Amino acid sequence: MEFGFSEEQIMFRDTVYRYAKNEIADLCGEADLKSEFSREIWNRLGAMGLLGLPFPEEYGGQGADVVTCCLSSEALSHAGIDGGHMLALGAHTYLCGDTIFQHGTEEQKKRYVPKLATGEWIGCMGLTEPEAGSDAASLQTTAVKKGDRWILNGTKTFITNAPVADIAVVYATVDRKLKHSGITAFIVERNYKGFSTGNPFHKMGVRASATSEVFLEDCEVPEENMLGEEGKGFAMTHQTLEWDRSALLAPVVGGLMFLIEECAKYANQRVQFGKPIREFQAVQHKIADMKIILEASKMAVYRVAALKDAGHTINHMQASIAKAFTGDWGLKAFSEAVQVFGGYGLMHEYPVEWFFRDAKLAQIGGGTSEIQKMIISRLMSF
Numbered sequence: 394m395e396f397g398f399s400e401e402q403i404m405f406r407d408t409v410y411r412y413a414k415n416e417i418a419d420l421c422g423e424a425d426l427k428s429e430f431s432r433e434i435w436n437r438l439g440a441m442g443l444l445g446l447p448f449p450e451e452y453g454g455q456g457a458d459v460v461t462c463c464l465s466s467e468a469l470s471h472a473g474i475d476g477g478h479m480l481a482l483g484a485h486t487y488l489c490g491d492t493i494f495q496h497g498t499e500e501q502k503k504r505y506v507p508k509l510a511t512g513e514w515i516g517c518m519g520l521t522e523p524e525a526g527s528d529a530a531s532l533q534t535t536a537v538k539k540g541d542r543w544i545l546n547g548t549k550t551f552i553t554n555a556p557v558a559d560i561a562v563v564y565a566t567v568d569r570k571l572k573h574s575g576i577t578a579f580i581v582e583r584n585y586k587g588f589s590t591g592n593p594f595h596k597m598g599v600r601a602s603a604t605s606e607v608f609l610e611d612c613e614v615p616e617e618n619m620l621g622e623e624g625k626g627f628a629m630t631h632q633t634l635e636w637d638r639s640a641l642l643a644p645v646v647g648g649l650m651f652l653i654e655e656c657a658k659y660a661n662q663r664v665q666f667g668k669p670i671r672e673f674q675a676v677q678h679k680i681a682d683m684k685i686i687l688e689a690s691k692m693a694v695y696r697v698a699a700l701k702d703a704g705h706t707i708n709h710m711q712a713s714i715a716k717a718f719t720g721d722w723g724l725k726a727f728s729e730a731v732q733v734f735g736g737y738g739l740m741h742e743y744p745v746e747w748f749f750r751d752a753k754l755a756q757i758g759g760g761t762s763e764i765q766k767m768i769i770s771r772l773m774s775f
Contacts, residue, residue: 398464406464412441413472421475424601425747428593430557431601434478435512443469444486445510448494452502453510459698462487463643470647473744476751477601479644480758484553484602485509487641488633489516489562493580496621496629501580505560517554519563519581519607520630522547527764529564529630530573534609536565543579543614545587549607555590556603559583563609564626576626580618587612598750642694642715645723645755648748649687652730655745656680659734670733679729686726690719710772717765720755727752 398406417437424431438444446462448454457465470479490509493516494502508514525532534547545565555561560582566575581588591606621629657680660671670676693715700708727749731738738745756762 398460402461402464405461406468409441409443409465409468410472413469413474417469418473421473421478421601422741422744422747425475425477426600426741428595428600430481430603431478434474434601435481435515438469438478438482439512442510444482444512445490445506446486447491448506448510452494453507459701460695463646463695463698466641466643467647467650470644471650472647473651474644475599475601475747476644476648476754477599480599480602480754481515481554483641483644484518485512485516488518489554489558489560492518492562492578492629492633493620495632496578497580498617500617501620505580509560514559515554515557517552517558517561517607518633519549519552519555519561521549521551523550526551527761530576530627532564532566532576533569534563534565535569536567536577536579536614538567538616541616543616543619545579545581545609545612545614547609549609551594551604552590552607553602553604555605555607556593558590561588561607562620563607564630565609567623571624573627574624576630577623578620578626578629579614580620581609581612581614585612585614598747598753600747600750641759642690642719642755643698645719645752646687646691646694648752649683649690649723649726652727652745652748653680653683653687655743656683656730656733659737676733679733683726683729686722690715690723693718709768713760713765713768713772716755716760717762717769720757720762720765723755724752 417434420431420434424434442455443465445454446457446465449456466479490506493505509516520529522532522534534545534549537544545563547565560580563579563581564576565579567577568575587610589608591608594604596604660676660680661669663670697712697715700711730745731749734743734745737743740746
């Protein structure tokens with residue numbers, strides 16, 4: 394299956410790449426080294442309109458389709474943007490902003506989406522809990538209606554953007570006995586009574602994304618801030634999976650493109666035994682393997698994106714294949730890049746070091762590789 398991007402899409406991808414390369418990439422290494430979310434990088438992403446791509450113009454966005462959103466994320470990573478800020482963008486735009494846009498009332502959309510589209514406000518999604526990761530239906534956070542407010546109690550963990558977020562889409566249950574049928578979504582602003590966040594986690598990779606726990610202690614949420622219908626929150630999480638398996642995977646594709654170029658450049662410059670290491674078959678094979686993984690990942694990710702643009706209900710088989718393949722084999726390719734660089738590949742001065750660390754998340758976040766294989770095996774019905 395061949396994907397033909399339009400001339401407009403290709404021009405947009407190239408424009409994003411040049412902008413990121415010239416205006417943002419040089420800031421990323423220091424942000425990763427300091428484990429700091431960079432407002433300067435965030436503001437530059439917002440200035441280019443990249444934080445509101447999928448939203449209609451009337452809400453401050455650009456009305457981009459899913460394939461174009463993927464091309465933007467691919468271009469940013471191809472330019473050398475670190476995985477931390479790419480993760481922050483994904484959680485903000487797709488997991489928080491798009492959920493509000495897809496399921497919110499007109500009043501909710503007008504209140505929140507324009508601020509998210511520009512980056513004036515930062516969003517996050519509160520789903521994962523200490524005892525409910527892949528098993529989202531078992532979440533323990535409760536929502537009890539009292540008068541004109543919902544009272545939320547519980548703890549969320551591993552929440553990307555939480556320490557810097559102005560708003561969160563939080564999932565809670567109105568009745569734990571109902572499992573997934575009780576899960577309901579709420580729009581929670583940081584200044585609401587009972588909402589707080591923990592200290593940022595110090596992570597192995599994606600260090601520049603601010604990640605922490607979210608605490609809900611008798612958190613008061615106005616009744617008009619329930620998102621969608623009561624008990625329909627679990628279905629909303631499935632909608633976010635469409636982004637997890639497309640636009641949130643596209644940075645892996647862009648990162649592979651970046652590292653192949655870096656490895657080729659280094660292999661031409663690095664001399665051992667009197668000749669450039671590009672002449673050694675072992676090095677040639679490593680870069681060839683990276684190219685094979687890149688092309689296969691690209692096809693898997695853009696297939697899911699194209700199906701979503703065509704209006705198809707998400708194909709869980711293809712989506713899980715895309716997630717598992719890019720997560721597992723992408724990490725292998727990033728590891729090979731470090732190997733090509735040898736000892737220098739372990740040094741932070743070379744981006745392969747932090748790109749490799751960032752790549753591990755693709756096997757874990759948004760559903761582990763093991764969960765994807767469980768889904769695939771069940772759908773195969775053998």
